[in-house]
Amino acid sequence: MRGSLRALAAAMALCAGFAAMPAAAQQVPAPSYARGYFDRIPCVDRIGRCFDATIGGKAVQVIADKAEYEKLKALLAELNDNVREVYWIVREPVDGKVALDVLTRPNAMGLAHVGEEKEEPDVTVYGLDGQDLESETEMVAQQSVRVNGQPVVTQQETLTQDFLPTGRYVIAIKYLGRKNWDRKRVFVTVAK
Numbered sequence: 001m002r003g004s005l006r007a008l009a010a011a012m013a014l015c016a017g018f019a020a021m022p023a024a025a026q027q028v029p030a031p032s033y034a035r036g037y038f039d040r041i042p043c044v045d046r047i048g049r050c051f052d053a054t055i056g057g058k059a060v061q062v063i064a065d066k067a068e069y070e071k072l073k074a075l076l077a078e079l080n081d082n083v084r085e086v087y088w089i090v091r092e093p094v095d096g097k098v099a100l101d102v103l104t105r106p107n108a109m110g111l112a113h114v115g116e117e118k119e120e121p122d123v124t125v126y127g128l129d130g131q132d133l134e135s136e137t138e139m140v141a142q143q144s145v146r147v148n149g150q151p152v153v154t155q156q157e158t159l160t161q162d163f164l165p166t167g168r169y170v171i172a173i174k175y176l177g178r179k180n181w182d183r184k185r186v187f188v189t190v191a192k
Helices: 006-014 066-079
Strands: 002-004 051-055 102-106 117-127 135-147 150-159 167-177 181-190
Antiparallel strands (some): 002 117
């Protein structure tokens, strides 16, 4: 089930003291095998090269090995056809009580292109093991899509719980910078 975590944004903003981000999460190299134009136009392919993140206090790392990426891609195709381009992973299991604590910041490559964080990240959760996540349907204005100057209103499922049950997930993180945006899709395992 897919759920947007905008309701948790206020709590995450309080944790924005990004200095506490583990050093391993800083200066993450880009997946060199990935498609895109990052050599010519940084950040344009929107696969997460231009910001760093932690999930539940654990560093988000690049899947540097193309064979590992291809193996995960095949697994995800079987588990959830809504998930694609997962170039990132949290290698250690995350505690379900803090799995929704997502922190972001621009990295050295992205700062000039996406800028400092304008607002809290937009986070979407994809359960891969049939997890039953509590959510409610909401109508949300999408500021990035406008018709006749007005934002388009879409329906989304918003999580109403503040934890994730045990299992595998892809967590999509959309970094919203002052100049532009970027997105990471991260494979995460929740342990308890």
